[in-house]
Amino acid sequence: MKLLIVEDEKELSKSIVAYLKQENYLCEIAPDFKTALDKTESFDYDCVLLDITLPDGNGLNVLKGLKADNKTDGVIIISAKNSIDDRIAGLNLGADDYLAKPFHLSELSARIAAVIRRRRFDGNKVLVLNELTIDTLAKTISVNGKGVDLTRKEYDLLLYLVSNKNRVVSKNAIAEHLSGDEADVFDNFDFIYAHMKNLKKKMVQAGCEDYIKSIYGMGYKFDI
Amino acid sequence: MKLLIVEDEKELSKSIVAYLKQENYLCEIAPDFKTALDKTESFDYDCVLLDITLPDGNGLNVLKGLKADNKTDGVIIISAKNSIDDRIAGLNLGADDYLAKPFHLSELSARIAAVIRRRRFDGNKVLVLNELTIDTLAKTISVNGKGVDLTRKEYDLLLYLVSNKNRVVSKNAIAEHLSGDEADVFDNFDFIYAHMKNLKKKMVQAGCEDYIKSIYGMGYKFDI
DNA sequence: TACAATTCTGAAGGGATTCTGAATACTGAG
DNA sequence: CTCAGTATTCAGAATCCCTTCAGAATTGTA
Numbered sequence: 001m002k003l004l005i006v007e008d009e010k011e012l013s014k015s016i017v018a019y020l021k022q023e024n025y026l027c028e029i030a031p032d033f034k035t036a037l038d039k040t041e042s043f044d045y046d047c048v049l050l051d052i053t054l055p056d057g058n059g060l061n062v063l064k065g066l067k068a069d070n071k072t073d074g075v076i077i078i079s080a081k082n083s084i085d086d087r088i089a090g091l092n093l094g095a096d097d098y099l100a101k102p103f104h105l106s107e108l109s110a111r112i113a114a115v116i117r118r119r120r121f122d123g124n125k126v127l128v129l130n131e132l133t134i135d136t137l138a139k140t141i142s143v144n145g146k147g148v149d150l151t152r153k154e155y156d157l158l159l160y161l162v163s164n165k166n167r168v169v170s171k172n173a174i175a176e177h178l179s180g181d182e183a184d185v186f187d188n189f190d191f192i193y194a195h196m197k198n199l200k201k202k203m204v205q206a207g208c209e210d211y212i213k214s215i216y217g218m219g220y221k222f223d224i
Numbered sequence: 225m226k227l228l229i230v231e232d233e234k235e236l237s238k239s240i241v242a243y244l245k246q247e248n249y250l251c252e253i254a255p256d257f258k259t260a261l262d263k264t265e266s267f268d269y270d271c272v273l274l275d276i277t278l279p280d281g282n283g284l285n286v287l288k289g290l291k292a293d294n295k296t297d298g299v300i301i302i303s304a305k306n307s308i309d310d311r312i313a314g315l316n317l318g319a320d321d322y323l324a325k326p327f328h329l330s331e332l333s334a335r336i337a338a339v340i341r342r343r344r345f346d347g348n349k350v351l352v353l354n355e356l357t358i359d360t361l362a363k364t365i366s367v368n369g370k371g372v373d374l375t376r377k378e379y380d381l382l383l384y385l386v387s388n389k390n391r392v393v394s395k396n397a398i399a400e401h402l403s404g405d406e407a408d409v410f411d412n413f414d415f416i417y418a419h420m421k422n423l424k425k426k427m428v429q430a431g432c433e434d435y436i437k438s439i440y441g442m443g444y445k446f447d448i
Numbered sequence: 449t450a451c452a453a454t455t456c457t458g459a460a461g462g463g464a465t466t467c468t469g470a471a472t473a474c475t476g477a478g
Numbered sequence: 479c480t481c482a483g484t485a486t487t488c489a490g491a492a493t494c495c496c497t498t499c500a501g502a503a504t505t506g507t508a
Contacts, residue, residue: 038324039331151454151455151456152455152456153455153456154455166362166364167359167361167362167363167364168362168363168364170246170247170248171246172243172246172247172329172330172333173330176330188457188458188459189495190457190458190459191456191457191458193495193496193497194456194457194458194496194497194498195456195457196495196496197496197497197498198455214494214495214496215363215373216375216376216464216465216466216493216494216495217248217375217376217465217466217493217494217495218248218363218376218379221364223371375465375466375467376466376467377466377467403468412468412469413483413484414468414469414470415467415468415469417484417485417486418467418468418469418485418486418487419467419468420484420485421485421486421487438483438484438485440475440476440477440483440484441476441477441482441483
């Protein structure tokens with residue numbers, strides 16, 4: 001899961017990233033609105049944390065732009081302002097949640113999870129795909145009611161494919177999603193093959209149909 | 225889809241090509257503006273990545289030339305300069321997008337896809353042509369709602385024909401777009417015949433009308 | 449902290465799929 | 479009919495994917 005943190009206070013954004021990284025999110029930082037718009041224009045984030053009180057403009061405009069573009073990004077406003085007015089203005093413009101500074105990182109994390117669930121999975125905490133059930137809250141999956149133990153990467157991989165179901169996702173995209181930094185992800189996708197194999201093996205062994213199709217030369221597709 | 229990367233930093237252009245190749249683009253490199261002009265004069269590119277800060281001149285002139293010739297190429301400027309002025313100058317001259325170094329390759333890829341969609345498909349991510357539907361984002365096609373599996377080349381071929389629908393495209397043009405190999409494409413179109421046959425067969429088998437007409441001595445036309 | 453267990457990732461080969469050129473057969477224009 | 483252009487088939491080449499395995503990295507536990 002990929003997040004964009006729009007925040008100019010370096011200390012704060014750093015500690016947010018440190019915490020959310022623990023929670024297995026991939027984080028990018030935009031220190032100002034211009035950068036934020038650049039990034040959101042060319043990227044889908046699972047959730048954007050938006051401080052609306054940055055020096056270089058009005059965050060509500062960024063929010064408006066984000067929502068107007070019919071993006072799938074969820075938005076959580078974080079702000080020192082905590083007047084009812086601001087809250088209402090933000091939510092009216094389509095923000096998914098509003099969090100007043102200061103806040104606990106655990107609360108932020110919980111809200112992010114909630115927003116992502118709502119947007120990605122129509123609010124369902126549990127995805128049911130025929131015999132396959134994914135509990136995004138517990139981060140567990142089961143086939144025909146019987147639990148299947150996945151490693152973290154396997155789970156991430158599955159969730160990424162499921163959240164793009166019926167779409168071909170390139171190995172570039174998968175690699176980036178799994179490893180976080182795209183520095184040296186050029187020609188070595190061996191680790192994807194390995195995880196893919198292990199994941200598929202576990203699923204099939206558990207009695208799940210093999211929904212993950214390899215599309216030769218293009219990538220993979222969760223076909224359901 | 226065919227790209228031209230105008231960039232003198234070998235390391236950068238190499239990693240760009242490595243990444244975009246994975247995303248199924250055909251890439252050519254021009255290390256300077258002279259080569260760039262040579263190439264754009266004789267070939268159509270779906271998108272040109274133009275570093276405007278090369279040693280041998282001003283990239284904005286190349287851009288001007290490209291746009292003046294009424295070419296169909298999209299242009300994305302990449303540049304270390306990130307002043308508002310440069311940005312505006314570039315966009316005023318007809319660039320489709322502007323990307324400041326350093327950038328993530330996935331971001332570049334996303335912008336390329338957006339530019340191509342805008343230029344070739346009126347910005348549509350999903351093309352609906354009677355019973356045939358092409359999802360350019362998911363890279364899938366379906367006939368009457370039922371998915372049809374195409375290989376890479378078949379998909380590229382179909383997309384190229386569709387992006388020129390109701391126009392005759394020469395086999396030279398097709399060969400160029402499919403192989404990217406400028407050298408020896410003038411005498412052997414056998415591979416086109418092969419792909420064409422396989423594509424048509426799959427489409428017809430899926431219940432799609434055979435929109436691809438062979439125009440004797442001219443080329444092919446997606447007739448709809 | 450140190451140790452053990454698990455998970456991750458890169459390398460190597462073998463296997464599967466797709467690509468493409470050659471050979472051959474067919475079709476349309478003149 | 480003739481010839482150039484197009485279609486079909488097929489097999490080798492090229493590319494890509496899968497599997498296995500071992501060492502590295504991470505995580506869990508005492």
